[in-house]
Amino acid sequence: xxxxxxxxxxxxxxxxxxxxxFTVSPGEVLGFLGPNGAGKSTTMKxxxxxxxxxxxxxxxxxxxxxxxxxxxxxxFGYLPEGAPGYGDMSVAQFLEFIADIRGLDGxxxxxxxxxxxxxxxLQDVQGQKLDTLSKGFRRRVGLAQAILxxxxxxILDEPTDGLDPNxxxxxxxxxxxxxxxxxxxxxxxxxxxxxxxxSRAMIIxxxxxxxxDTPANLSAQTDSGRLTDYFHHITAGGLS
Amino acid sequence: xxxxxxxxxxxxxxYFATPLAYIFIIIFLLLTGVFTFYLGNFFGRGQADLQSxxxxxxxxxxxxxxxxxxxxxxxxxxxxxxxLLLTLPVTMGQAVWGKFLAAWSFIAxxxxxxxxxxxxxxxxxxxDNGVILAAYIGSLxxxxxxxxxxxxxxxxxxxxxxxxxxxxxxxxxxxLAGFPLVLDLFSAWLPDGVTRAIASLSFLxxxxxxxxxxIDVRDLIYFLAFIAAWLYAxxxxxxxxxxx
Numbered sequence: 001x002x003x004x005x006x007x008x009x010x011x012x013x014x015x016x017x018x019x020x021x022f023t024v025s026p027g028e029v030l031g032f033l034g035p036n037g038a039g040k041s042t043t044m045k046x047x048x049x050x051x052x053x054x055x056x057x058x059x060x061x062x063x064x065x066x067x068x069x070x071x072x073x074x075x076f077g078y079l080p081e082g083a084p085g086y087g088d089m090s091v092a093q094f095l096e097f098i099a100d101i102r103g104l105d106g107x108x109x110x111x112x113x114x115x116x117x118x119x120x121x122l123q124d125v126q127g128q129k130l131d132t133l134s135k136g137f138r139r140r141v142g143l144a145q146a147i148l149x150x151x152x153x154x155i156l157d158e159p160t161d162g163l164d165p166n167x168x169x170x171x172x173x174x175x176x177x178x179x180x181x182x183x184x185x186x187x188x189x190x191x192x193x194x195x196x197x198x199s200r201a202m203i204i205x206x207x208x209x210x211x212x213d214t215p216a217n218l219s220a221q222t223d224s225g226r227l228t229d230y231f232h233h234i235t236a237g238g239l240s
Numbered sequence: 241x242x243x244x245x246x247x248x249x250x251x252x253x254x255y256f257a258t259p260l261a262y263i264f265i266i267i268f269l270l271l272t273g274v275f276t277f278y279l280g281n282f283f284g285r286g287q288a289d290l291q292s293x294x295x296x297x298x299x300x301x302x303x304x305x306x307x308x309x310x311x312x313x314x315x316x317x318x319x320x321x322x323x324l325l326l327t328l329p330v331t332m333g334q335a336v337w338g339k340f341l342a343a344w345s346f347i348a349x350x351x352x353x354x355x356x357x358x359x360x361x362x363x364x365x366x367x368d369n370g371v372i373l374a375a376y377i378g379s380l381x382x383x384x385x386x387x388x389x390x391x392x393x394x395x396x397x398x399x400x401x402x403x404x405x406x407x408x409x410x411x412x413x414x415x416l417a418g419f420p421l422v423l424d425l426f427s428a429w430l431p432d433g434v435t436r437a438i439a440s441l442s443f444l445x446x447x448x449x450x451x452x453x454x455i456d457v458r459d460l461i462y463f464l465a466f467i468a469a470w471l472y473a474x475x476x477x478x479x480x481x482x483x484x
Contacts, residue, residue: 045323045483048327049326049327050323050327050482069331070329070330070331071329073328073329074329078324078327080320080323080324080327081320082320084320084321084323084324085324086250086254086319086321088257088258093253097246098328100241100246101243101246101247101328101330102328102329103329105241145324
């Protein structure tokens with residue numbers, strides 16, 4: 001479970017996230033939608049304990065991210081915006097470092113490393129330094145790092161940004177494959193992605209929750225039946 | 241394995257993954273050589289000791305250590321890896337100490353490169369090796385103090401140039417805290433006790449005390465407490481500034 005309780009973040013005089021509450025249960029793939037600057041990344045940064053909320057809190061699998069951060073952080077894998085990684089390390093070294101920090105050892109460590117490298121097709125770049133990778137490969141390494149310890153909760157900030165259509169398709173397949181018993185939260189502004197992988201969509205703008213339903217139900221609220229139109233109406237102020 | 245140790249290993253390996261480490265070590269050894277033999281007049285003094293070698297350490301560190309420290313957190317913030325690191329299951333203390341210990345060990349490796357000079361002086365005469373050992377320990381502790389200051393300032397800014405210049409100035413102040421150059425700034429308007437307290441923070445005074453061969457517990461505590469205090473401040477600064 002992810003439980004978010006009246007989470008707010010204020011920067012100077014502006015609320016980036018304004019009193020957001022929701023819960024996500026196992027089996028759900030939640031798509032976080034919103035225009036740029038809506039507060040998607042800020043919310044994810046607070047969920048993962050990188051940013052301290054101005055008020056409110058979040059619990060990951062029952063662990064409060066502020067009171068018991070290390071326990072909460074063990075439960076999730078996180079792909080930050082832009083998929084940062086240590087440029088001076090090779091892909092293999094980087095993933096081994098993450099495996100060690102995640103406390104994987106022995107046979108399980110090797111098995112997870114092998115599985116992730118195969119699943120994400122990183123065999124050919126294992127020895128390459130992160131600095132020399134293309135944007136698409138960097139993103140995939142970021143994804144590999146997030147799923148390495150087979151976490152219960154996955155939080156992915158724009159996981160398919162910068163990937164070509166084939167790679168996007170593969171990442172979506174991967175997410176769908178993991179969706180059964182996990183909790184997955186992804187942020188994106190690609191609406192087709194939400195329709196393809198998400199069982200639930202939340203639209204936020206100016207840090208406020210505007211809509212929360214299945215992608216199909218949201219699309220059904222417009223004449224055209226398209227999620228794009230619903231998104232445009234609600235975030236441009238036409239509906240609501 | 242302990243997270244501090246994993247971070248320590250990653251960081252230390254990172255120094256040697258780029259030319260940075262080798263260039264730093266070569267320049268450090270070149271400069272110690274130049275200072276010892278030319279400015280310090282190692283041969284001309286006719287004494288079998290390493291005083292002409294250790295005298296220049298504070299001044300070398302003043303420039304070289306801020307150069308090492310300036311990238312430690314500002315690079316992490318620039319590359320965005322700070323978000324990755326601090327959302328892994330590690331505490332802030334583990335991250336700060338792991339990075340500090342890696343940089344400190346790296347400086348220790350550079351310092352170990354000067355051991356031939358110790359061998360040389362033993363070949364030439366009969367130095368007091370206890371004094372030399374004490375001076376090495378003092379030098380390493382002082383390096384740690386410079387490093388801790390540099391790390392804290394590096395945490396406060398994304399700009400490595402600003403981190404370098406400001407660290408250099410702050411370290412300069414601490415190096416000479418016991419001397420009129422710094423004390424005259426304070427003695428005119430601060431009570432005597434405070435001025436004396438500032439004077440007691442001087443790196444130079446504590447380093448010179450240790451390098452005479454007297455390892456006083458108070459000097460050790462001074463350097464270790466100084467390091468711990470600046471690292472504690474670093475953790476607070478990172479917490480405040482990490483998302484900027």
